Structures are given as structure tokens and as C-alpha cells.
Amino acid sequence: MDELIYTLKKQIIEALNLEDMTPEDIDENAALFGEGLGLDSIDALELIVMMEKNYGIKLKDPAQGKEIFKSVAVMADFISKNRTK
Amino acid sequence: MITHSVIITSDKVVVDGQTLPHKEQGSAMLTELYRSHVGDYPKFFKMDTLCKVGFLASELLLNAEGDRNFEPREDRAVILFNRSSSLQADTHYQSTIQEADNFYPSPAAFVYTLPNIVTGEIAIRNKFMGETSFMVIEDYDEQTIMQNLANAFQDPVTESVISGWCDCMDEEHFEAKLFLNNKLSNR
Numbered sequence: 001m002d003e004l005i006y007t008l009k010k011q012i013i014e015a016l017n018l019e020d021m022t023p024e025d026i027d028e029n030a031a032l033f034g035e036g037l038g039l040d041s042i043d044a045l046e047l048i049v050m051m052e053k054n055y056g057i058k059l060k061d062p063a064q065g066k067e068i069f070k071s072v073a074v075m076a077d078f079i080s081k082n083r084t085k
Numbered sequence: 086m087i088t089h090s091v092i093i094t095s096d097k098v099v100v101d102g103q104t105l106p107h108k109e110q111g112s113a114m115l116t117e118l119y120r121s122h123v124g125d126y127p128k129f130f131k132m133d134t135l136c137k138v139g140f141l142a143s144e145l146l147l148n149a150e151g152d153r154n155f156e157p158r159e160d161r162a163v164i165l166f167n168r169s170s171s172l173q174a175d176t177h178y179q180s181t182i183q184e185a186d187n188f189y190p191s192p193a194a195f196v197y198t199l200p201n202i203v204t205g206e207i208a209i210r211n212k213f214m215g216e217t218s219f220m221v222i223e224d225y226d227e228q229t230i231m232q233n234l235a236n237a238f239q240d241p242v243t244e245s246v247i248s249g250w251c252d253c254m255d256e257e258h259f260e261a262k263l264f265l266n267n268k269l270s271n272r
Contacts, residue, residue: 016193019116019130038127045192053189 005076012072015050016043028072036071044069051075056084086267089149091142093261100145111257115141122148126210131193133174135253139165139203140210142261143247147211150265155212160244162216162237163204165263166230167252170221171200203251215243225250225262234266244268 009023012032016039030036033044044065051057057079059065068078091100098105098118109117115137119129123144132140143163147153174197181191196202201219208217216237222229230248237246246266253259 017130019127042192042196049189049191 001076001080004080005072008072008076008079011050011054012047015046026072028076030071032069032071032075047075051079054085055079055082057082087264088267089146089265091146091149091261091263093138093142093145093259095257095259098145100149105145112137118145128206132206133171133177133194133197133253134256134259135167135169135171135173135200135251136197136203136206138253138259138261139251139263140206142249142251142263143207143211146247146263146265153211157212157214159214159242161211161213162240162243162246163207163213163218164216164233164237164246164248165200165204165219165251166222166225166233167200167219167250168222168224169252169254171198171202173253173255174198207247216240225252238268 005028006023009026009028012018012026013021013023018037026037033039039047047069048059048062048065051059059068068075089101092098093115095114096110098107098114105118105122107114107117107121112134115134116130118141119126119137123129123141126140129137129140174194178191178194178198181194182188200221201217204217204219207213208215220229220233230250234246234248237243237248245268247263248266249261249263251261251263
């Protein structure tokens with residue numbers, strides 16, 4: 001799981017152009033939206049695309065994102081259970 | 086009356102006639118100048134090059150004006166022109182949907198496939214509630230720009246306008262000529 005979390009952090013930084021950030025700067029338990037990394041709705045859509053592209057996960061209901069994108073740790077847990085690639 | 090001006094090309098930045106020192110060129114120069122003269126708006130890194138050029142030019146222009154308070158105001162408009170529309174962003178977005186086997190439309194790329202996003206970004210950053218428009222014309226034409234400026238000042242609310250040219254072909258070829266215009270001396 002630790003390896004997936006680290007990879008996920010790198011993919012999030014790349015997909016969302018989080019300049020000047022390194023995986024070490026992201027607390028896997030911190031909120032991704034709002035107070036945490038301060039991501040916006042476009043970032044949420046980009047994360048949905050990133051999950052499909054890298055892990056073959058298609059979110060049927062975009063509202064699921066609210067739960068899944070709570071933190072990197074929650075995302076990693078969801079990906080490990082649902083990935084198809 | 087023009088109160089401040091900013092010119093940005095891929096290798097030169099001039100604010101009110103004074104050249105700003107920098108080491109980099111092209112898009113790296115934009116990032117360098119963002120870090121040295123702005124620094125507090127991370128959304129910059131998500132922008133396409135056209136937006137970066139327009140945003141940075143507006144920041145340098147407004148820094149030259151001074152006394153920035155970011156309070157909402159309705160008396161300032163943003164009216165820009167170019168010839169290439171959002172060509173670079175359009176091309177980038179197209180690349181995300183080009184192949185059927187690798188078809189992942191990027192929302193972050195799609196957002197910038199309209200040139201008027203530049204004027205929107207400037208207005209959002211500064212809470213300018215006045216007119217915003219971005220017109221695509223054949224070539225830089227001062228007469229067209231001045232005519233639209235005069236039209237904007239017909240609005241009794243508008244007291245100042247950020248206007249000018251903001252064009253981008255790619256990460257290494259861009260040009261902005263932005264001016265801060267005050268209504269009083271146009272009467």
C-alpha cells in the first residue's frame with residue numbers, strides 16, 4: 001500500500017500541475033479538497049480521468065468522488081480494491 | 086489616457102518603459118517572473134501559456150499601478166485582443182482525444198480552449214466585476230483596439246480598462262502588450 005500511495009502522490013502532482021510539490025509534501029491523510037491541497041472542481045474531474053487512465057477505474061457516479069477523494073490514503077484504498085490494471 | 090503599460094515577448098519584459106531583468110526565456114521566463122513578481126497564486130501553474138502571458142502582464146501592470154487591495158470593483162473592465170485565439174490549448178486538448186485507444190479528454194486542458202478565459206482569470210484574481218471580453222482579430226490593429234476602448238468608456242460605470250494584445254502560438258512564441266487606461270483623460 002505504501003508504494004501505491006507514493007505512486008499516487010506523484011501522479012496527482014503531475015496530473016494537477018502542483019508545481020513545487022513533492023510526494024513528501026502531501027500528507028496521505030490530509031483532505032485533498034478545501035483545507036488540504038486546496039483543489040477545485042476541475043481538479044476533481046482530472047482525478048477521475050487519471051484513475052481511469054492509470055488504473056482502469058471508471059466512476060459510474062461522479063458523486064462517488066466526494067468519498068473517494070477524501071485523502072490520498074482513501075483513494076489508494078479504493079484503487080487497490082477496484083483497479084483493473 | 087494610458088497610465089501604465091507592459092510588453093512581454095518570449096525574451097523581453099518591459100514595464101512602463103523599463104526592462105525587467107530575467108535569466109530565462111519563453112515559458113520558463115514566465116515562471117521565473119511569476120516567482121519574482123507575483124508568487125501568491127498557485128493557479129498560475131495550471132494555466133495554459135496564453136493565460137500565463139495575460140495573467141503575468143496584468144499582474145505587472147497592476148503592480149505598477151500600486152495600492153492593490155483585491156476588493157470587488159465594478160468600474161474596471163478587461164478587454165483583450167489576439168489573432169491565434171486559444172490555438173495552443175486547442176491543440177493540446179486535441180492530443181488528449183486524438184487516439185481511440187488512448188481517449189482521455191483532459192478537463193484541465195479543456196478549460197483553456199477559449200481565449201476569454203484569460204480575461205476571466207484576470208477578473209477573478211482581482212475581483213473586477215466590469216466588462217470582460219476577448220476579441221479575435223486578423224492582426225494587431227491599434228485603431229480597432231482604441232475603438233473598442235472608446236466603446237467601453239460609453240458605459241457610465243467603467244472608469245478604467247485593462248486593454249491590449251495577448252497572443253500565443255506556443256510555449257516559446259507569445260506576445261502581450263497591455264495598457265491600463267483611465268477614463269478621465271478620454272473625455
